[in-house]
Amino acid sequence: MSMFINGLKYIVLCQSRLYSKNVEQHVSKQYQSISTTIKNCLKDHQIPTADQRAKKCFTHCNAFYMKNSIKKLPTVLERRAKHEYKIVQSIRSLLHSRSDIVVRRTDKSKVFYVGKATDLARETQQYMLKTNVYQEITNGHCPLSYMLYAVQILLSSLVAQKALTIEQCKRITPKTNKLELGHYHGLPKPHQPGTPLRSIIASIHGPATLV
Structure with missing residues (x-):
């Protein structure tokens, strides 16, 4: 829930695959997955997820998530995403080369x-x-x-x-x-x-x- 309250810090570089797909459709699917997890967590704590207040909250979160997911990354965050992407790639390469x-x-x-x-x-x-x-x-x-x-x-x-x-x-x-x-x-x-x-x-x- 803190992710929705504070906003996403940046979008990882792997989302560059959105260039060849419908961006809104992909982001909507991603949001549905996240919101379902949050709703299940709320239900586990006996917190309603279908009342007017909850619907308003999730509608706002959906709009906020969509807005922040499709806008262009700031230069600093883009560099950070590329740097972390290289780290992930190096870890993958290491795991492929080390069968032990x-x-x-x-x-x-x-x-x-x-x-x-x-x-x-x-x-x-x-x-x-x-x-x-x-x-x-x-x-x-x-x-x-x-x-x-x-x-x-x-x-x-x-x-x-x-x-x-x-x-x-x-x-x-x-x-x-x-x-x-x-x-x-x-x-x-x-x-x-x-x-x-x-x-x-x-x-x-x-x-x-x-x-």
């Missing part, structure tokens, strides 16, 4: 964790050995097709036993064009000693997810 460095989302925060790939690999290995519930595929053979076949056999059996209708079976049958083997990854917890990992199993597109 990884960037990950962190757990329960919106910041990024930058660290060594070996550290994350070690934490992952220790967690897998400790829990003994995850298995690394080392032979290069993916079990996805076997899992899909098992789910299809199960659903066919349930339909034959009239435990499921054909319509229900269609709704929970795995979509082969989106099928993906469930896999483990960890989100770093930099606020804790040793930066442990929060275990995440990405299985939303797994064969048995809907079952």
Whole structure:
């Protein structure tokens, strides 16, 4: 909200891509994304977002944001934007050239964790050995097709036993064009000693997810 109250300090250089697009349309889409985040935050604190006062506020913010987004940058801010753009480019170049460095989302925060790939690999290995519930595929053979076949056999059996209708079976049958083997990854917890990992199993597109 302070961004709307105090105004944007400058527009980052990446918005030069607006030259080939409809500026107002792009800025409007950007504003909608920001305002939605703010409205959700207000709702979390039981603050109304649809009354007359809120509508007036967001209308004013929209006009203010549009005005400040399309006007030409002052020379000082343009130089600053170019300087920061070069910094971002140098960071990207560094990350592309250093395979031993990884960037990950962190757990329960919106910041990024930058660290060594070996550290994350070690934490992952220790967690897998400790829990003994995850298995690394080392032979290069993916079990996805076997899992899909098992789910299809199960659903066919349930339909034959009239435990499921054909319509229900269609709704929970795995979509082969989106099928993906469930896999483990960890989100770093930099606020804790040793930066442990929060275990995440990405299985939303797994064969048995809907079952």
